[in-house]
Amino acid sequence: xxxxxxxxxxxxxxxxxxxxxxxxxxxxxxxxxxxxxxxxxxxxxxxxxxxxxxxxxxxxxxxxxxxxxxxxxxxxxxxxxxxxxxxxxxxxxxxxxxxxxxxxxxxxxxxxxxxxxxxxxxxxxxxxxxxxxxxxxxxxxxxxxxxxxxxxxxxxxxxxxxxxxxxxxxxxxxxxxxxxxxxxxxxxxxxxxxxxxxxx
Numbered sequence: 001x002x003x004x005x006x007x008x009x010x011x012x013x014x015x016x017x018x019x020x021x022x023x024x025x026x027x028x029x030x031x032x033x034x035x036x037x038x039x040x041x042x043x044x045x046x047x048x049x050x051x052x053x054x055x056x057x058x059x060x061x062x063x064x065x066x067x068x069x070x071x072x073x074x075x076x077x078x079x080x081x082x083x084x085x086x087x088x089x090x091x092x093x094x095x096x097x098x099x100x101x102x103x104x105x106x107x108x109x110x111x112x113x114x115x116x117x118x119x120x121x122x123x124x125x126x127x128x129x130x131x132x133x134x135x136x137x138x139x140x141x142x143x144x145x146x147x148x149x150x151x152x153x154x155x156x157x158x159x160x161x162x163x164x165x166x167x168x169x170x171x172x173x174x175x176x177x178x179x180x181x182x183x184x185x186x187x188x189x190x191x192x193x194x195x196x197x198x199x200x
Contacts, residue, residue, distance in 0.1 A: 020072055023087065027076050046071065053200060059149065062098035063199070066146055069094065070192045073139065077188030083135030092142035099149055106149065113148035113155050117141045136187045143195045150198070157198040165194030 020043060021036045028035075050067050054060040069091040077083050092114065100107045121137030140159065147158035169190040 020068065023072050024075065027080060042071075043068065059098055059102045062095045062102075062146065062149070065094040065098065066091070066143075066195075070195075074189040074192045077135075077186040081186050083133070083139050083188050085135070085138065088135070088138045088142045092145065095142075095145050099145065109152075110145035110148045113144040113152070114141045117144040117155065117159070133187065136191065139188060139191055143191070146195070147198065154198045158195055161197035162191040162194035165197070166190030 018036075021039050024031075024039070046067050047064060050060065050064045054063040057063065069087060073083055073087050073091065076087070096107070096110060099110055118137065118141035121132070121140055125132050125134065125137060140162065143158065143162070144155055147155040166187050167190075170185050173185050
């Protein structure tokens with residue numbers, strides 16, 4: 001069994017490297033030629049970390065998907081302050097597809113969680129115009145099915161943890177002078193990192 005999982009981890013790393021490289025090329029066209037090798041090494045380590053924590057989980061592929069696509073989204077947002085909608089869609093659909101295969105009876109809850117979080121985010125945007133980006137709202141909605149896999153309480157915990165980590169990132173950035181207090185920071189990395197807190 002361990003040999004099968006180890007092989008799966010290696011294959012996941014091999015699949016992730018070109019996927020991430022191709023996905024990032026339009027955003028970083030001037031990266032040096034050795035960048036794909038660096039990305040490959042990073043994806044291998046990321047896959048190994050997911051395997052170590054979630055290897056016994058029947059839905060381990062969903063957590064691997066969250067880690068890989070989340071890394072892409074976090075890097076793009078950190079550098080360009082953008083959360084591309086196609087990648088957000090890929091994140092949500094990939095997770096839902098794995099969960100639907102493992103436990104199809106939970107699919108209704110997962111979709112409902114995404115819709116509830118999306119509605120909540122849109123309400124916040126309406127109440128606080130200009131304070132929250134639409135991409136951030138869509139990111140939280142894409143993360144909701146991963147939280148909902150464990151139940152509604154985890155959805156709430158995930159939302160809280162994501163915003164706490166984002167707040168910590170913002171406070172640290174302003175404290176060390178990287179950001180003017182009036183400037184917005186890229187929310188994606190903080191939200192994505194915080195999303196893992198209730199999952200691990």
